[in-house]
């Protein structure tokens with residue numbers, strides 16, 4: 277039951293459309309467009325702001341050119357005009373600043389809004405998946421999708437899209453201004469385009485490699501740290517600090533080197549564009565200077581041209597630098613799109629919700645059930661079981677006998693391969709999942725606690741449940757004395773793994789959940805951890821309270837827990853091999869007796 281769904285009692289109400297799997301890149305971008313579309317007006321506004329900002333920016337050298345040629349050198353320069361030009365120049369700078377500021381804010385808002393919606397969809401979609409999905413997809417991968425893949429997507433909006441729009445438009449407008457000023461010199465500049473293309477192409481694959489290498493090294497480092505944190509008790513118990521330290525140093529060094537290599541490549545790439553820009557300026561000074569001296573070109577035009585030439589290389593360099601981000605954003609968007617296209621294996625039957633909701637009495641029937649995690653390898657075989665409402669059933673068997681699998685089927689974490697399971701005579705596949713999950717209360721072997729207060733954990737963040745009800749539930753199961761010893765009582769904050777509480781104490785909190793939410797069927801996967809006799813007694817008493825007039829299935833690891841059960845099922849290799857009360861089973865001197873004696877530390881011969 278270790279992988280039982282965490283937010284078991286919470287209904288997941290997020291609905292998604294599920295496109296086909298193995299999404300090609302065109303559909304990746306189509307999917308993104310679906311998120312972008314509601315913000316299309318914002319993007320139009322961003323574009324307008326960019327246009328105003330660039331125009332204001334590019335008009336500045338032109339203004340200086342007009343001032344030099346038409347006023348300064350033409351001898352019309354007056355003090356008043358000097359101030360006027362300076363004023364216009366300043367106003368253009370302010371306009372540039374204002375629209376750049378608005379454009380940046382709008383784009384950040386749009387980007388973050390889209391990424392937040394993608395993250396929400398991902399989280400909701402993951403919550404809809406069947407447990408088999410979590411068997412196939414390691415938790416680390418899913419965390420990466422929700423955190424770093426969406427972060428890369430956010431970079432796409434804040435860097436790539438911005439650069440494509442702003443730098444692309446700047447380039448077009450610069451070329452336009454250059455052609456207007458002097459088209460022959462423009463042709464000289466454009467002749468450099470093949471050189472630029474050559475540099476970009478030769479750097480591109482190398483930059484991508486260094487980028488990917490740096491990402492790989494950081495993933496290695498992060499997963500190593502995560503692994504070590506998760507298994508810190510083992511690391512300490514086996515005195516592994518030294519070994520783990522040297523493995524960490526190796527990974528840290530690799531990341532450090534990969535990062536330096538990436539930065540070096542990027543600096544070299546930028547510098548080559550700077551050099552190219554300076555060469556062009558030198559060339560212009562030579563050619564253009566000659567033309568000015570021969571009075572074939574106005575000095576102001578040369579000034580403006582040189583300024584535009586310097587500006588010309590910046591957007592090209594900026595756009596090419598976004599290449600690797602664009603690549604990784606495409607990969608991340610592809611992964612997100614693939615994840616969003618996975619359809620849950622277990623869904624509500626279209627006819628299921630049509631029947632009026634009736635209170636579930638708790639009668640359980642397994643009819644000829646066969647199931648295996650791999651189809652060819654059944655772990656439950658042809659199993660029949662009838663449980664009366666209110667009956668308490670103990671399930672025992674050696675490890676791997678199929679006890680947890682039986683319970684997983686009843687919770688519909690997996691669907692049966694053949695046969696059927698019924699609650700109150702109705703096939704569970706016809707129950708809406710939310711209704712089924714409300715009818716069954718689950719207390720896991722390692723109960724999951726949320727990071728929140730004790731109160732939040734018992735009422736599962738449902739504010740409609742009165743505090744008094746929570747306190748009463750805890751009192752009834754005998755957890756109030758444990759909670760009373762906590763520093764802030766019911767408001768004490770528990771960490772996500774419930775550290776600070778023993779497995780037994782965490783189970784008691786889960787029992788209180790049962791009393792609060794009142795499911796008709798209770799499933800208890802008893803904690804295997806050694807418990808002190810006091811906690812064990814508390815659990816035993818709590819079980820009596822919560823199982824009262826409630827169908828209860830207990831997977832027992834300590835047989836003492838279920839000696840008083842109405843019926844005990846003994847499982848072996850996916851089948852029920854013996855069935856009866858404790859006394860009846862001991863009388864037949866079979867497998868149960870062996871297990872029982874073994875649990876007492878005795879063998880049959882004794």
Ligand SMILES: Nc1ncnc2c1ncn2[C@@H]1O[C@H](COP(=O)(O)OP(=O)(O)OP(=O)(O)O)[C@@H](O)[C@H]1O
Pocket residue numbers: 277411649650655673674675676677678679680681682
């Ligand atoms: N998620 C899974 N994917 C594949 N095989 C699984 C999965 N869960 C359990 N199994 C296999 O199914 C068989 C039955 O396992 P199950 O957990 O139901 O046994 P169990 O009686 O509950 O054992 P335990 O007392 O150790 O929890 C085992 O062979 C186990 O390896």
